[in-house]
Amino acid sequence: MDRGAPSEQVHRRRTRLACAPCKIRKRKCNGESPCASCIRYDYECYYDRPVRTRKAATALQRQQRPQVNVQGTSSQEPVTNDNAVSVENHSETNTPVTTSDRYMEANAGVVFPRTFGLKLNSRNNAQNGDCPGWNLGIRHNPRRSEKSVTWILAYGAWKVLCNVYAQHVHPIYGFLDLQSLYATAQRRWEDPHATNEYDSVFCGVAALGSLFSPQANWEQERHLVECAKEILETSGTIANPSFQDAAGWLLRTLYLRCSSSPHAAWMASCISLHIVEAMGLHQESATGTVSLVYADTATPLPVGIGHAWDVETQTRIFWIAKLLNTWISFEYGRSRIILHGESCPLPKVEDRGNDHTSAMISLFQLSEDLDPNKDIPATVLEDSLKQLESYDFGVDALTLSQSVLAFTIYRRLQLLGLGVNKTVIEHVISLGRRGLEASRRCVDANHPWWHVNNVPFQFTCILLAIDTPESLFHVRDSITLLKKTACHFGTAKSHQAFETIDMLVRLSLSRKEQEAIVLKGSILAGESCHPEIQQQQQQSLAPDGTAHNGDRPLQHDNPNGLTNLPDIVNSTDWERHFSKHAMT
Template sequence: MDGNISLEQPVNARVARRNRTRLACAPCKIRKRKCDGGNPCAACTRYDYQCYYDKPARPRKAVAALLRQHQNRYHQASDQGNQGTSPQELLSRSPRNNGINANNHNEDNNHGNDNPTPSASSERYMEANSGVLFPRTLGLKFNSRNNTQRGECPGWNLGIRHNPRRSEKSINWILAHSAWKELCNVYAKQVHPIYGFLDLQSLYATAQRRWEDPHVTNEYDSVLCGVAALGSLFSPQANWELERHLVECAKEILETSGTIANPSLQDATGWLLRTLYLRCSSSPHAAWMTSCISLHIAEAMGLHQESATGTVSLVYADTATPPSAGLGQKETETKRRIFWIAKLLNTWISFEYGRSRIILQGESSPVPKSDDQEDDYTSSLISLFQISENLDPNKDIPVTILESNLEQLENYDFKIDALTLSQSVLAFTIYRRIQLLGLSVNKTVIERVINLGRRGLEATRRCIDTNRPWWHVNNVPFQFTCILLAIDSPESLVHVRDSITVLKKAAVHFGTLKSRQAFETIDLLVQQSLNRKEQDANVLRRSLLESETFEPEQSQQQIVVQQPGTATDNNNNNGTSNWQNGGNNGFVNLSDLANPVDWEIFVRDLDFSAAFF
């Protein structure tokens, strides 16, 4: 009996050793952990990471059955004479398509309608032009049993080099978990209330797991580094060397994620955090480029579209994840906020920088709802953005609409300084647009612009005192001073002193090169404006002096050169003139005047040309 037991154990052990998976997921390969081959695997499920494979796995029985079901439906439609119905239209009627649907619209709603929705129309044209999607639609037409493409975009190129993998840099090499939590708390207090596109509870939980097991994948490190870098930027005790390492780590991870086949929601969040950081600290070109990439990553994931039927167009089938019926409302709102803030930053940076913004085709993402929390102002920020959409340089906007937008903008009364600063910048943009039309700006518009500029100055002072280095802190007083000089009226010039004072305060407090350059530029512009006014005053003063020297010469000339019978002697009671008396050959006896004239000086200074011209 003991022998039977001893014989069974090695057999079971040998069977257990043979149970190996043929293909491991990419996260398990990176962290060199055992993978069970599931989708998702047990390790990724445990640590809440996205599970994906470098090569497409074999279709499961459920997928094969679904394909056979689609084929049977297609044959039935063909037998009934429905030859005009394409395979992708038949697939779009299915409640679930597992990523192989060809159109992101409901065929039942568009049946008999020659004018489909703009979203469906734009996707149709995108698919018609795409050589990558044509083989897939061709396979559907031929009723292929396996219409999924083998490999990623076959025929795209020769594939001489392998696709890049994610960077191996880790946030664990830079700072400890306790230090990261301190920086994250600063981020949650200063940045998150305005740009609230992160789930802070999930962020803290993921960070906790990240430091508990340093060998897990670093896919989420771009988000952790971006949050810590912004927290360091707004921290009074900022460590620039540490912040630089955080920025470089996030940059290297994001640059590889921008070229991988399947970007994740963490990649979109990381690019958005990098855009905010560069808008606060770097050149306009760097911020503009990053904002374009952020919006393109959101587009690649399909965040700009939401479908009620849960279908995904073939255009985004390789990158976007079809909406799940069990997707929580909180996650849906998070995705909406990521897309709208990416769109907001790209539009505002493009307007300020004078570059083109990204226009996405088939955009159908609803505006995110307002959060119930008191410190959530993201919906207010998006409401400002909706006003600014009328300022597209490619649109001809009437002045009445611009004035109405300015009036609507003035009615907002924000309690947070960052929103007040954005409100002022938007008012300056509207004024510049009105001035560009070449029309005279009415007094009401000027008063509103000055009022909103004054609000921005007060908010800038508070940001300087509390060490909040928003980009508006330097931008608002600089642009406000320029607009005051452009208005050039006593009502505007009286505020130049306060605007320059705030700009100088920012330059002294932060002590950066750009803040000093902004102050020096404004100082030069004000000096040039003063010089021009002094030149105008000198011209007027010279004209006034010439008129004063002209009047006494004219009176003296009338005394010397008199026509017969035109002058009378006030002392002659009989009314006879000196001309008639014949004294001095008809000229006035200048010796009889109370103040005799020095003839040399008189002749030298007298301008006779004035009497004839």
């Protein structure tokens, strides 16, 4: 360097406006959209609306004043700026088009100032979660948890669990882009100080992978579940939920449905669908008509390198959230969430053989008609059951859901009190047998879907309720499978299911024995009233003590007359019976 030369004064270039992620993490921002930092760390780059200063407001007023020409007359054409045009375009593209949306906006007090401000061409319309007049704002909103998935397990261990998830869970509930997930996870572990925005998804995937893994580490799985829980609970109250929050809640709902109480799974499914609604994912994004009701929380689809949240992902997240909430609500006897203004189209049918999400959603569409608030005719239910039996999925998880849906239709038919015909019973038993076989395969493969215990339990109850020789014949297989499930998984719930069914079967047998005693008493009473009939019967006894009526012996030892019924009806030694007829 030439010391004699005058040194040039180097001025530090400062960005006037930094994006919100760089502000929160105190990183250098170049002011672009998306900025270099967000592209590098795969952040969702967005800018907070700047607060208008008095100087800027004065300049805007001057621009909006009518211009005065040389002659001193005022021109009627005001000078507009780009911001005013953008506001007008915003008001046009976000105008509600349905009556339901207009009613929702009329009911919402927080929306009225926005619509009124748009009419006045106001630039400040309380976006980004700011709702003036909602409350006093005494406390600040909570921020995301600082927990990190990198504290729990290494990238290699996470990848093993993610592979298990991709093999068993993702083909049925495919709402994640696995290729993008692997790439984002690799960057996450390479930079442990990066954002934990995706950690709820990473933890949820790993927890489900551990649940379906034969070498599960329960202590590690518990830490993963707790980490995802803390992150999601804080994200549920932040101003702008993201796609990662919606996916994380769906993963948590699946995990709780497999492992926890009905109440916990139902609550998680409700939160998942509420997150989806808050983001506006239930409305078709292609129309560009997002209601102002969701203006403060709606999240636009991110663009840029590394983002795979496209329209198809949005569609699948919505439908799976709706599916889980509806099914869990129906099975638990709770109210499901009904979203107004729903216009999201069905997801595309993938040509790949390992993607069965579309088939699961088609099965769900058939079950939507079973709304408890609807009076469904018996003919419609019978047609739905017939259509249901025509499906042949070839996937155990789908077959199990198919059987559960058949049981629901049968219970609705029984509730009508019209009597269930023989064809319906045959359909129900056939679909129940499919469910038993699928459940048995899941037990052998150690796949703890919630249906594994639910299908044989519900099927046994229905068989006992039908109470025909054809239905009782299948009780031994279902109760044996329940016992096998309890022995394999060894959980309190599985043992409780087997003990409950065993008690119900014994009570059913006891009732039949009491009915047989009553019938025998009726026969003896009739014989005492007619001694001549008793004398004729004694004369017709053979030397071996067997009564004859011509050439055909009379069967007095079977009061029910069910000579072809298997041991299950008349046997009282259940342990000997089950060991004799155990399923292979």
